[in-house]
Amino acid sequence: MEIKQASLKELLAQRQALQQQVTATRQRESEVVLARIVRKMREYQISLADLMGREIESHKVTTAAVPKYCDLRSGATWSGRGRAPHWIIDKNRDDFLVSA
Incomplete structure (x- = not known):
């Protein structure tokens, strides 16, 4: 039984397809995580200033x-x-x- 090795062109196409999947998945997952963070901030009444560890209004x-x-x-x-x-x-x- 002979195993066929993919050509460079095929491998590059596979890499590009995988990169697109990685990018799409990262975007989807980061949107979910961001929504969770915002929900928790609202739940615990955490402001952006609290999150940043300083008063936003008091910028020099x-x-x-x-x-x-x-x-x-x-x-x-x-x-x-x-x-x-x-x-x-x-x-x-x-x-x-x-x-x-």
Whole structure:
């Protein structure tokens, strides 16, 4: 008795069909779980703020950061917070300081 091996094309088609089934099943199950969570939150009177562990209404108001560096060529600015923009990486930041 000879066992027939599937071709690459057949295997790829099977993989795609399985991936579609996985995606559909994950979506269905997550909707069921979400409905259960919402139902339990209502049952126990848990607010979103309670769930997040903080008061949603009391978010601090953030202000825009004042630019500390400026690229004179492009006019782009950077506050010095977060990830450095490409135009200042590996360069002397003092050359880009915005004068007060």
